[in-house]
């Protein structure tokens with residue numbers, strides 16, 4: 001691909017969103033100081049990132065949970081590599097939440113030496129592809145897909161932000177013992193949000209009572225996030241990132257199996273063959289359909 005792609009910036013073999021990435025930060029990541037009580041959300045794009053940002057903000061900050069202080073979710077859990085609001089990370093009070101799409105080998109080295117916690121959220125890759133395809137059509141910082149066939153090829157070849165989905169999840173899974181990491185599945189969060197919230201808060205060692213859990217769950221549902229300007233990033237998308245057309249949204253459908261409305265039978269079967277080959281030795285569970293257990 002060379003380094004001439006106007007949308008992708010390749011740094012050490014991984015594709016970042018060129019117009020938003022903080023290259024200075026990338027070059028100094030090894031020295032980035034990680035604190036023991038930092039929390040990192042790690043995802044491949046379109047896997048439930050802003051959802052997890054909202055869940056963690058609600059769990060960790062009482063004033064977010066009970067809405068006594070207005071802070072955008074994005075500022076509670078800012079992206080490390082896409083620091084679009086030029087936040088001073090060093091002066092942020094603990095506990096800091098960071099969000100990243102980076103592969104295991106690019107995150108700050110300090111993440112291995114500290115007790116900092118990582119929550120890795122993964123989603124079935126056909127729904128990731130579907131979500132990414134729709135999002136790429138409407139966001140100006142991403143290359144608009146010509147058609148689905150071309151986009152599926154680009155996705156499978158890793159010529160998208162985040163590079164190859166299979167490499168991202170494999171890398172994090174195979175190196176899981178180097179980190180203090182919890183794997184969460186988007187589909188399980190969708191099917192049982194309450195249990196997922198409890199699982200995350202236990203991992204974070206944050207004691208929540210029943211009323212707190214209710215408040216977290218209620219404000220992390222798709223419906224409520226979609227209508228909550230603090231959580232839906234609608235204004236960020238429109239005013240700080242930039243959109244094509246008027247139907248751009250982070251919270252599009254938020255369901256399981258919407259890929260069936262996009263992929264043809266042939267495309268789906270091709271995808272399955274690649275998935276089976278590339279994931280055969282990764283024992284993570286995947287859910288492809290809303291009715292599947």
Ligand SMILES: Nc1ncnc2c1ncn2[C@@H]1O[C@H](COP(=O)(O)OS(=O)(=O)O)[C@@H](OP(=O)(O)O)[C@H]1O
Nearest residue numbers: 045046047048049050051131221222251252253254
């Ligand atoms: N609360 C809640 N419940 C269920 N699903 C949710 C929720 N919040 C976000 N989403 C869905 O997550 C998809 C966006 O993924 P990301 O947030 O990872 O996108 S990004 O990488 O940060 O651009 C995108 O998926 P699609 O609707 O399939 O496009 C969002 O709708």
